[in-house]
Amino acid sequence: MKKIFSIILLLGSVYSTAQKPVIQVTLEGIGDNREFHSGLSKSQTILGTLGAIAIGTTVEGHSLLAGVSEFYEFGSRIDFHRPRLIMYYAFEKPGVLFQFGSFPRLGTIDFPLAMLADTLYYYRPQIEGMSGKLSGNWGHQLAFVDWTGRQTKTVRESFMVGASGEIKLKKWFLQNYILLNHLAHTAERVEGQHIRDYFGYSLMGGIRLGSDKNFHGEMKAGLMSSLYRERSVTEGFQTRYSFRFEGTGQYRSLALKTTLHSGEEMQFALGDPLYRLSDYLRTDAIWYFINFKKVKARFNWSFHWIEWKSLDHSQQLSLVYRL
Numbered sequence: 001m002k003k004i005f006s007i008i009l010l011l012g013s014v015y016s017t018a019q020k021p022v023i024q025v026t027l028e029g030i031g032d033n034r035e036f037h038s039g040l041s042k043s044q045t046i047l048g049t050l051g052a053i054a055i056g057t058t059v060e061g062h063s064l065l066a067g068v069s070e071f072y073e074f075g076s077r078i079d080f081h082r083p084r085l086i087m088y089y090a091f092e093k094p095g096v097l098f099q100f101g102s103f104p105r106l107g108t109i110d111f112p113l114a115m116l117a118d119t120l121y122y123y124r125p126q127i128e129g130m131s132g133k134l135s136g137n138w139g140h141q142l143a144f145v146d147w148t149g150r151q152t153k154t155v156r157e158s159f160m161v162g163a164s165g166e167i168k169l170k171k172w173f174l175q176n177y178i179l180l181n182h183l184a185h186t187a188e189r190v191e192g193q194h195i196r197d198y199f200g201y202s203l204m205g206g207i208r209l210g211s212d213k214n215f216h217g218e219m220k221a222g223l224m225s226s227l228y229r230e231r232s233v234t235e236g237f238q239t240r241y242s243f244r245f246e247g248t249g250q251y252r253s254l255a256l257k258t259t260l261h262s263g264e265e266m267q268f269a270l271g272d273p274l275y276r277l278s279d280y281l282r283t284d285a286i287w288y289f290i291n292f293k294k295v296k297a298r299f300n301w302s303f304h305w306i307e308w309k310s311l312d313h314s315q316q317l318s319l320v321y322r323l
Contacts, residue, residue, distance in 0.1 A: 019059055024067070024323070026052045026104070030122060031317035038310045041273045048073040050125060052104065054086045063090040069104075069125055084126050100130040109144060111164060112244070114224060114261060114275035115179050115200060115268050124148075129159075139173070141165030149183075156193075157184040160270075171209070175220065177202040181269035194233055198269040200226040204244065217249035228267040240264035242275075255286040274304060281305040296320050 032046040054067030067086040072078060088101025099108070105120070105127050131144035142164050149158035162179040181198040206220025224244050227237040242263030249256050261280045274280050283303045290297035297319040304312040 020057055022056050022058050022063065022065060024052070024054045024065065025321075026050075026323075027321045029317070029319040032119075032122075032314070033316075034312075034314040036304070036312045036314070038306045038312055040277065040306060041312070046073065046119070046122060047075070048122075050122065052086060052125070061091055061093045063092070064088075065090070065103075071122055071125065081123070084124075086126060095134060095136050097133040097135075098131070099127075102126045102128045103131075109142065109162065109164065111162065111177055111179065112202060112224070113259075113272040114242075114244075114266050115177060115202070115271050117270060117272040120270055139166040139168045148181075151184070151187050153187050156186050158182060171207050173206055173208065173220075175202075175204045175206070175222075179268065183269070195231045196269075197229045197231075197237075198226070198267060199228075199237070200224070200266070200268055202244065204246070206246075209249075215249070215251045217247070219245075219247045221245045224261075224263075224266065226266045226268055238267065240266060242266060250286075253288045253291065255284075255288070257284040257286065258282070274306070277307055279307050281308075290319070294322055 028050045030046060030048050030050060032044075034042070034044050036043045048071055050069070050071045052067065052069035054065040056063060056065035058064075065086065065088060068083050069086055070083045071081045073080060085102055086104070088099055088103040090100075090103070091098045103126060105125055108127060108131055109116075127144060127146045129145040129147050131142060133140060133142040135141075144162055146160040146162075147158075148160055149155050151157035158181070160179070160181050162177070164175070164177045166173050166175045168174075178201045179199070181196075183196040183198075185193060185195065202222060202224040204220045204222030206218055208216070208218045210216035222244055224242045225239065226242075227239050228234070229237045240263070242261055245258075245260040247258050259282045261275055261277075263278065265278055266275045268275070274282075282305070284300045285302075286298055286300040288296070288298045297317075299317050300315070302314045302316070304314070306312060
């Protein structure tokens with residue numbers, strides 16, 4: 001209680017002295033049911049509420065915010081997941097955004113599921129590091145560093161570095177994704193423990209379709225590659241390649257999205273395990289049943305074709321309120 005009271009006092013003092021007060025409140029209801037009978041990925045049901053509040057000040061594009069986020073999974077104790085601190089500096093002007101500290105992952109980075117699984121947003125909703133983004137009529141380019149593990153006697157030092165962007169020309173575009181996960185040693189060396197490096201990239205080109213507000217979509221295809229090394233174990237990097245296709249179409253509140261992965265098994269540290277297969281096809285039927293400025297909700301039913309032999313399915317429900 002003393003720690004919570006201290007945080008409230010800190011937030012209150014920041015708010016009261018701010019020249020231009022800022023308050024950010026996000027509340028997301030999560031329903032995620034995964035029926036993976038093939039056994040190639042974990043069957044689980046994730047139900048809960050992810051909430052965050054941050055207050056601070058902004059002056060001439062410079063912002064300071066502090067707060068806390070918490071993921072409460074239904075059926076568990078309130079302290080099952082520890083609250084995570086939000087505390088960061090941000091600078092923003094037209095075409096430039098820089099953030100340093102512990103800041104929201106959602107809305108900052110967006111990578112293919114093969115590289116970063118969607119459960120990362122539930123269990124580690126903040127980036128702890130920095131990010132920078134440039135944007136303009138030409139497109140955008142982002143880079144970030146996320147420190148994921150501080151070295152202790154039992155915790156291995158680890159960090160994630162990535163970049164993503166898009167260059168566009170009328171309806172055509174070229175997207176790039178680069179990701180590195182580095183897993184080092186604990187403070188006390190453990191016999192048989194080796195440094196691991198997960199590196200990968202994806203290049204995809206495509207076209208956006210649709211010329212009215214009722215329908216829009218896009219198609220893109222390209223190459224994905226993963227490189228894995230365990231020092232003193234593997235002979236250099238193990239390199240694998242895959243062909244990726246993604247097609248999306250949305251008419252008003254209904255959408256259909258298909259993703260194809262075909263080639264060699266991907267090896268990413270935090271990627272969706274279903275992309276560790278040689279052939280995987282996912283199709284999502286999506287219904288955006290609430291679409292207001294501050295409140296948005298969607299339901300999607302996902303079908304997972306595994307090696308063209310078995311069919312798994314999952315359902316996701318998300319309701320997001322932002323102030």
